[in-house]
Amino acid sequence: MSNGFGFSFPNDGNDRDDRDGDDNGADNQGGQNPFDAFGFGGMGGGPGGAGGLGDMLNQFGQMLSGMGSSMNSQEGAGPVNFEVAERIARQQIGRTEAVRPSDATAVEESVRLAELWLGDATSLPVSDGKVEAWNPEDWVTGTMPMWKRLVTPVAKQMSQAQLDAMPEEIREAVGPMLQMMDQFSGMNYGMQLGHALGELAKQSLTGTDFGLPVAPEGHTAVLPANATGAAKELDMPGQEVLVYISAREAARQRLFRHVPWLVERLVSSVEEYAAGLQIDTSHIEEHLRGMNLESGDPMAMQEAMQNMQNMDLSPRISSRNAGAVSRLETLLALVEGWTEQVVTEALGERIPSTAALTEAWRRRRATGGSAEQAFAKVVGIEFNAPKVGEAAELWRRATVAVGVDRRDQVWDHPDFLPTAEHLDNPADFIDSLLDDAPDDKFNEEMAKLEEMMRREGENRGDDSDEKKNRGDDDGSEDGTEL
Numbered sequence: 001m002s003n004g005f006g007f008s009f010p011n012d013g014n015d016r017d018d019r020d021g022d023d024n025g026a027d028n029q030g031g032q033n034p035f036d037a038f039g040f041g042g043m044g045g046g047p048g049g050a051g052g053l054g055d056m057l058n059q060f061g062q063m064l065s066g067m068g069s070s071m072n073s074q075e076g077a078g079p080v081n082f083e084v085a086e087r088i089a090r091q092q093i094g095r096t097e098a099v100r101p102s103d104a105t106a107v108e109e110s111v112r113l114a115e116l117w118l119g120d121a122t123s124l125p126v127s128d129g130k131v132e133a134w135n136p137e138d139w140v141t142g143t144m145p146m147w148k149r150l151v152t153p154v155a156k157q158m159s160q161a162q163l164d165a166m167p168e169e170i171r172e173a174v175g176p177m178l179q180m181m182d183q184f185s186g187m188n189y190g191m192q193l194g195h196a197l198g199e200l201a202k203q204s205l206t207g208t209d210f211g212l213p214v215a216p217e218g219h220t221a222v223l224p225a226n227a228t229g230a231a232k233e234l235d236m237p238g239q240e241v242l243v244y245i246s247a248r249e250a251a252r253q254r255l256f257r258h259v260p261w262l263v264e265r266l267v268s269s270v271e272e273y274a275a276g277l278q279i280d281t282s283h284i285e286e287h288l289r290g291m292n293l294e295s296g297d298p299m300a301m302q303e304a305m306q307n308m309q310n311m312d313l314s315p316r317i318s319s320r321n322a323g324a325v326s327r328l329e330t331l332l333a334l335v336e337g338w339t340e341q342v343v344t345e346a347l348g349e350r351i352p353s354t355a356a357l358t359e360a361w362r363r364r365r366a367t368g369g370s371a372e373q374a375f376a377k378v379v380g381i382e383f384n385a386p387k388v389g390e391a392a393e394l395w396r397r398a399t400v401a402v403g404v405d406r407r408d409q410v411w412d413h414p415d416f417l418p419t420a421e422h423l424d425n426p427a428d429f430i431d432s433l434l435d436d437a438p439d440d441k442f443n444e445e446m447a448k449l450e451e452m453m454r455r456e457g458e459n460r461g462d463d464s465d466e467k468k469n470r471g472d473d474d475g476s477e478d479g480t481e482l
Contacts, residue, residue: 079155079182081190082148088191089140092198096225099133103224106242107133111220114247114346118254121346123408127250127257129218135225136201142221143207143214147197149267150212153274155189161277205230206249211335211385213256213263220253222246234360236353244357247347251339259411262335269328276321329385330420336365337391341399344392362389387423394418394426402433 111131119126134142159182205226207215215221222245231241256263340358347354365388398407410416410433422429 078152079159079186079189080148080151080193081183081186082144082193084187084190085194085197086140086144088194089198089201090137092195093136093140093201096135096137099135099138099224104133106239107131107222107224107246110239110243110246111222111250114243114250117346117350118247118251118342121342121404122251122254123405124254124258124411127218127220127253129220129253129257132219132221134207134221134223136204136223139201139204139207139221139223140197142216142219143197145216146212146214147193150214150270151193153271154277155186157274157277159185202226205245206252208249208252208256211252211332211339212266213252217263218257220246220249222249234356236356240351240353241357243351244343244347244354247343248339248361251342252335255335255338255411261414262331262411265414266328266331269324269331272321272324273328276324278320326420329387330423331417332385333387333391333423334417336385336388337393338395340388340392341395345399387420390423390426391418394423394429397426397430398433401430406433 108131115126132138132142162185203226205223207213207219207221222242224242227242227245228238230245231238234241340361344354344358351357365385395407398410410418418426418429
């Protein structure tokens, strides 16, 4: 069944293999096969498998061939081999068609129309960014610089945490090989990231789907082919879907362009989260102890390897800086909630399917999908901010209470923004906005009073002068008579 905007896109024609894996139990663990991240989804010996450990190692050897230059390149240095990541992502995408001129024109017109309507729903001006129509390969190329910023601190800290988790005697024993291990670790991380980004590219609709500014600064990007697929799944007019998607992207770009602190605050939240990363491998050790590998029995070894298919051997990632995760989730919720409110207000009476499209987008965020789960598994961060609906309702109530201009002034400084507690109790935040309103009204009334008093003073002055002049005239006449 389709979820939202289509996190159930076909995987490059491999539906039959996926079904075979489900039928035979070799590859139906929801991504828990420990070799999934390396591209060996079915290593079992059944009809849907790759034929056992030997075939798996052969595939691994084939994948490594040709990657020697990647390991030694500048892109291959560091905690993540981004050259491998990009290569794997493009392999995941497969063959894609270039964006047709007609699709590029449709995107430009949709964004232009959306910007016109958004002007009635927000005081933030147009971003004046470059409008681009992307295919999935363009998405990988365009977003990779920001993924590097977001992923590198996480991977770097994770590598250090893994090293710290090693017993001292093991660290001493492998000391001379640590550099090589770091290279293999970077390549491993790059392969996992590449798989996740490849899936995200096939499913993303814009350059900032998750409320994260992963598209380059000043670029309003929409993926028309993916939008067409979404429209078919939702059974809605393609033009309406494209305008709706374009409006969400254009609204976010207004925020990212005219709220200068916002992008850095999002990135710094990820970096703060990464600084406190911890890795828990106790469940892996428990699994391995239960396998009785010391027996040397070939049958027991084979059974143990088969059992590994059903185990989640991924390290459990957590962070000491839980507050950073909460701040990131809250900020993403506020961005997406504001976007939803503004787009609903701008398009609600103009596009009949706006309400249905908003509900579909909410389902998409709530249910997530394999791509988001894969990325969360790589970096330990979920984009599924749990309180987008509450944030949208808060912004709606703020609009009703104080109007568009006062609502959007909240973005002037991070200290003015609603907190996580406000999402649960928006009345407190609304009251704070209303408390400011009387001051504004008072100042306005005082200005009117001062203006009125000034005019009255001028009128009194005019009257005095007139009386004085009239008195002088009377005096002169009286003097003559005397």
